[in-house]
Amino acid sequence: xxxxxxxxxxxxxxxxxxxxxxxxxxxxxxxxxxxxxxxxxxxxxxxxxxxxxxxxxxxxxxxxxxxxxxxxxxxxxxxxxxxxxxxxxxxxxxxxxxxxxxxxxxxxxxxxxxxxxxxxxxxxxxxxxxxxxxxxxxxxxxxxxxxxxxxxxxxxxxxxxxxxxxxxxxxxxxxxxxxxxxxxxxxxxxxxxxxxxxxxxxxxxxxxxxxxxxxxxxxxxxxxxxxxxxxxxxxxxxxxxxxxxxxxxxxxxxxxxxxxxxxxxxxxxxxxxxxxxxxxxxxxxxxxxxxxxxxxxxxxxxxxxxxxxxxxxxxxxxxxxxxxxxxxxxxxxxxxxxxxxxxxxxxxxxxxxxxxxxxxxxxxxxxxxxxxxxx
Ligand SMILES: [Zn+2]
Numbered sequence: 001x002x003x004x005x006x007x008x009x010x011x012x013x014x015x016x017x018x019x020x021x022x023x024x025x026x027x028x029x030x031x032x033x034x035x036x037x038x039x040x041x042x043x044x045x046x047x048x049x050x051x052x053x054x055x056x057x058x059x060x061x062x063x064x065x066x067x068x069x070x071x072x073x074x075x076x077x078x079x080x081x082x083x084x085x086x087x088x089x090x091x092x093x094x095x096x097x098x099x100x101x102x103x104x105x106x107x108x109x110x111x112x113x114x115x116x117x118x119x120x121x122x123x124x125x126x127x128x129x130x131x132x133x134x135x136x137x138x139x140x141x142x143x144x145x146x147x148x149x150x151x152x153x154x155x156x157x158x159x160x161x162x163x164x165x166x167x168x169x170x171x172x173x174x175x176x177x178x179x180x181x182x183x184x185x186x187x188x189x190x191x192x193x194x195x196x197x198x199x200x201x202x203x204x205x206x207x208x209x210x211x212x213x214x215x216x217x218x219x220x221x222x223x224x225x226x227x228x229x230x231x232x233x234x235x236x237x238x239x240x241x242x243x244x245x246x247x248x249x250x251x252x253x254x255x256x257x258x259x260x261x262x263x264x265x266x267x268x269x270x271x272x273x274x275x276x277x278x279x280x281x282x283x284x285x286x287x288x289x290x291x292x293x294x295x296x297x298x299x300x301x302x303x304x305x306x307x308x309x310x311x312x313x314x315x316x317x318x319x320x321x322x323x324x325x326x327x328x329x330x331x332x333x334x335x336x337x338x339x340x341x342x343x344x345x346x347x348x349x350x351x352x353x354x355x356x357x358x359x360x361x362x363x364x365x366x367x368x369x370x371x372x373x374x375x
Contacts, residue, residue: 080244113171
C-alpha cells in the first residue's frame with residue numbers, strides 16, 4: 001500500500017488520465033481481492049481510503065470544509081477504454097462471466113472446482129510501468145510502493161473467477177484438475193511496443209528470422225526483456241501519461257481442459273483365445289474380444305472420456321495365459337468429464353469385470369486410482 005497521504009493525489013492524477021476505478025485501487029496497492037469483485041465495493045473502498053486521508057489532513061490543518069467537492073466526479077463510464085488496463089477491468093471482465101458460463105456448459109465438463117488462467121497482452125505490463133513513472137513525476141519522491149502493485153491479470157482472475165464460482169456454486173482455487181484458459185487479443189501491440197524494439201532490438205531475437213510474423217517477434221518475453229534493459233530511460237521514450245487507447249482489448253478464446261485420470265492395476269488372463277489389444281488384420285477381427293476392450297467396456301460406462309489409452313508392462317500372445325501376480329497395466333483417460341473417482345468406485349469396476357467374464361480377472365487387491373505423481 002502507498003502512504004495514506006497519497007490517495008487523493010493518486011486518484012486525481014489517474015482519473016484525469018482516463019484510468020478506471022479498479023486500476024486506481026491497484027495503484028493504491030490494495031491487495032484484498034474482495035475489494036475488486038463488485039463495482040460497488042471498488043467505489044466504496046476508494047471512498048473510504050480517500051476519506052481516511054481527508055480526516056487526517058483536516059485534523060492537521062484544521063480545515064473547516066472537508067467535503068469531497070474538490071475531487072472531480074468519478075468517471076464511471078469513460079468514453080475511451082481505461083488507459084492502464086485497456087478496458088479489461090471496466091466492463092470486459094464482468095461481461096466475461098456469462099460468456100464463460102455458456103462455453104463451459106456447452107462443453108459438458110463436470111467439476112466441483114476450477115483453476116482460471118488468463119492470457120493478457122504484454123502492453124498492460126508496459127502501461128503499468130509507465131503509469132508508475134508518471135505518478136512519481138506528478139507526486140514526487142513521496143510516491144513509492146515497496147511491493148509490486150496487483151497486476152491487471154491478478155484482478156481479472158479474481159473478478160471472473162469469484163463471480164463464476166458464485167454463479168456455478170463451484171470452488172475457484174489455485175489448483176484443480178479442471179482448468180479454464182481465457183486468451184485475449186489487442187490490435188495495437190506492435191504499434192505500442194515498436195519504441196522498445198527500435199531502442200533495444202537485441203531483446204527481440206526472432207526479428208532476425210526470415211518470415212517472422214509480428215506475433216513471433218513481439219512475444220511477452222521479448223517485450224519484458226526490453227522493458228528491463230531500458231528500465232532507466234523508458235519514461236523518456238514514451239509520452240506520459242500513456243494515452244487512452246482507441247481500441248479495447250478483447251477476450252477471444254476460452255479453453256477447458258481436465259487433467260487425465262490414471263487407473264492402474266494387474267490382470268490375470270485364463271483364456272487362450274483372448275488377445276491383449278484388439279487383434280485386426282486388414283480390418284478383419286481375429287479374436288472376439290481383448291483384455292483392453294473387456295476392461296474399457298466396464299469403466300467407460302461410468303466415466304466419460306474423449307480418449308482412453310491402455311498400456312501394459314509386457315505383452316503376452318493371444319494363446320498365453322497370464323497367471324500368478326498378473327500383468328501390470330495402466331489406463332489413461334484423457335479429457336475426463338468425471339466429478340471425483342474414489343478407490344471404492346474402482347473396486348466396484350473390478351467386481352463388474354469379474355462378473356461379466358470368467359476369462360479375465362482384474363485383481364481387486366492391486367487395483368487403484370493413481371495420483372499423477374506416481375505415473
Ligand atoms: Zn483499468
